[in-house]
Amino acid sequence: MNQNTQPVGKFMKFLQIPLIRIILGFVFIILIASLVQLGIQAIVGDETVLANAIIVILTIPIALLAYYWFVRVFERRNVTELSLSFALKELLAGALLGTALFSTTISILWLLGYYQILAVNTIQDMIPWLLIGIISGTLEELLVRGILFRIMEESLGTWVALIISALTFGALHLANPNATLWAGLAIAIEAGIMLAAAYVYTRRLWIPIGIHIAWNFVQGGVFGVAVSGNEAKGLLQSTLNGPALLSGGEFGAEASIFAVMVCLVAGMFFVWKSYTQGKFIKPFWKRA
Numbered sequence: 001m002n003q004n005t006q007p008v009g010k011f012m013k014f015l016q017i018p019l020i021r022i023i024l025g026f027v028f029i030i031l032i033a034s035l036v037q038l039g040i041q042a043i044v045g046d047e048t049v050l051a052n053a054i055i056v057i058l059t060i061p062i063a064l065l066a067y068y069w070f071v072r073v074f075e076r077r078n079v080t081e082l083s084l085s086f087a088l089k090e091l092l093a094g095a096l097l098g099t100a101l102f103s104t105t106i107s108i109l110w111l112l113g114y115y116q117i118l119a120v121n122t123i124q125d126m127i128p129w130l131l132i133g134i135i136s137g138t139l140e141e142l143l144v145r146g147i148l149f150r151i152m153e154e155s156l157g158t159w160v161a162l163i164i165s166a167l168t169f170g171a172l173h174l175a176n177p178n179a180t181l182w183a184g185l186a187i188a189i190e191a192g193i194m195l196a197a198a199y200v201y202t203r204r205l206w207i208p209i210g211i212h213i214a215w216n217f218v219q220g221g222v223f224g225v226a227v228s229g230n231e232a233k234g235l236l237q238s239t240l241n242g243p244a245l246l247s248g249g250e251f252g253a254e255a256s257i258f259a260v261m262v263c264l265v266a267g268m269f270f271v272w273k274s275y276t277q278g279k280f281i282k283p284f285w286k287r288a
Contacts, residue, residue, distance in 0.1 A: 015074055016074075018151050018152065018154065018155050021074060021075075021147075021151050022147055022148055022151050022152070024070070024074065025067075025070055025074075025143070025146075025147035025151070026143055026147060026148075028066060028070055029063060029066050029067055029070065029139070029142055029143060029147070030143070032062060032063065032066040033059055033062070033063045033066070033139060036055075036058060036059045036062050036063075037055050037059055040054055040055045040058060040059075041055065049124075049127055049128060049131075052128065052131050053127075053131060055135075056131045056134050056135050059135060060134065060135065060138050063138065063139055063142060064082060064138070064142070067079075067082065067142050067146055067147075068082060080203065080204070081146060081150070081199075081203060081204050081205050082204070082205060082206075083204060086202070086204055086206055087206050089206075090202060090204060090206035090207045090210065091206045091207075091209060091210040092210065093207055093210060094198070094206060094207040094208065094209060094210020094211040094212075094213075094214065095210040095211070095213060095214040096210075096214070097207075097210070097211050097214070097266065098210060098211035098212065098213065098214030098215040098218065099214045099215075099218050101211070101215065101262055101263055101266060102214075102215050102218045102219050102223070102253070102259075103218065104262050105253055105256065105258055105259045105262050105263075106223050106225065106253060108258045108262075109240070109246075109247060109248075109253060109256060109258060112242075112246070113241070113242070114240055114241055114242040114246055114247040114256075115223075115225075115238060115239075115240055115241075115247070115253070116238060116239050116241065117236050117237070117238050118237045118238060118239060119236075119237035120235065120236060120237070121224075121233065121234065121235055121236070121237055122235075123235065125221075125233055125234055125235060126217075126221040126222065126234055126235050127221075128221075129216070129217050129220040129221030129227070129232060129234055130217050130221055132216065132217075132220070132227075133212075133213045133214070133215075133216035133217035133220075133221070134213050134217075136212075136216060137209055137212035137213035137214075137215075137216055138209055138212075138213070140169075140212060141195065141205055141208045141209045141212055142205070144165060144168070144169050144172075144192075144195075145165070145195055145196055145199045145205060145208050146205050148165050148168060149161050149162070149165040149196045149199065150199070152164060152165060153200075153281050154281070155283070155284050156283050156284070157280070157281050157282050157283030157284075157286070158200060158274075158279075158280040158281045159280070159283075160283060161196070162193060162196050162197065162200075162271075165192060165196055166188045166189070166191075166192025166193045166196060167188050167192065168192075169187060169188055169191060169192040169195075170184040170185055170186070170187040170188025170189075170191075170192055171184055171188075173187045173228055173229075176228045176229035176230065176251075177229035177230060177231075177250075178226070178229040178249070178250040178251045179228075179229050179251060180244075180251065180255070182244075182245070182255060183229070183251040183254070183255040186254060186255045186256075186257075186259065186260050187228070187254060187255075189260050189263070189264060189267075190254070190259055190260045190262075190263030190264060190267070191212075191215075191254075191263065193264070193267040193271070194211070194263050194264075194266050194267030194270065195208040195211060195212060196208075197267050197268075197270035197271045197274060198211060198270045200270065200271075200274040200279055200280070201270045201273055201274045201279065203279070219232070219252065219253065219254070220232030220234050221234040221235065222234050222235050222236065223235075223236055223238060223253075224236040224237050224238040225238060225240065225248075225252050225253050226240075226248075226250065226251065226252035226253075227252055227254075228251065228252060228254060229250065229251045229252060230252075232252075240252070240253065245257055246258070
């Protein structure tokens with residue numbers, strides 16, 4: 001080997017270390033998405049609904065391309081987890097599932113008297129939450145499931161990666177308004193496990209993205225419930241009453257034990273189907 005190529009080869013091997021790839025992936029995608037948003041904001045000026053819509057319309061495809069470029073350059077493989085052949089069908093399936101899961105949760109809270117509707121707002125009040133759902137759902141799935149979970153799973157195996165990524169996802173929500181340790185744990189169980197298991201089931205990111213977008217949108221945009229501690233004004237003006245463990249309290253219905261139970265059922269379904277179909281990866285110390 002030429003001596004000039006040896007440092008390059010060592011550097012490329014260094015970049016293949018899982019932790020290094022995770023850090024690089026996070027930094028690269030967040031940096032690109034942030035620069036795009038800042039650039040558009042500088043051009044359009046005020047934060048109007050139209051301006052935010054333009055930001056979402058431009059940021060999402062660029063973030064997806066950034067993820068695609070990262071995988072192609074650093075991992076040198078086809079980006080099968082973003083296969084366009086399955087995109088529309090699986091995004092729709094995920095959106096329907098996310099809608100059904102939160103609607104089931106809020107129905108339980110309503111039947112038990114913990115959720116009350118105070119007023120009905122306009123359709124326009126739903127739009128900001130649709131935009132928030134799209135951008136947060138897509139970017140968080142690219143980062144947490146596409147980068148963190150997937151790369152950890154390659155070396156540590158599915159079970160370990162599932163637990164670590166779920167706990168990490170819950171911990172990230174502790175920085176949100178009105179967050180508690182229970183709220184973070186609830187997010188880890190109901191979302192962290194389910195979304196990672198949904199990825200394992202298809203080995204694509206579209207269903208997790210669809211679930212995430214719909215869950216956030218329906219929660220804030222339709223039922224007017226605080227989304228991860230952030231107050232929401234949606235189609236319905238509502239309030240949550242009762243013990244925080246049951247209603248979710250100020251953090252929102254995501255911190256309700258009923259949300260945890262509903263989503264855990266869906267999560268365990270994906271885990272069971274993936275495991276029985278042999279889609280789980282063994283940790284490196286158990287491989288031949």
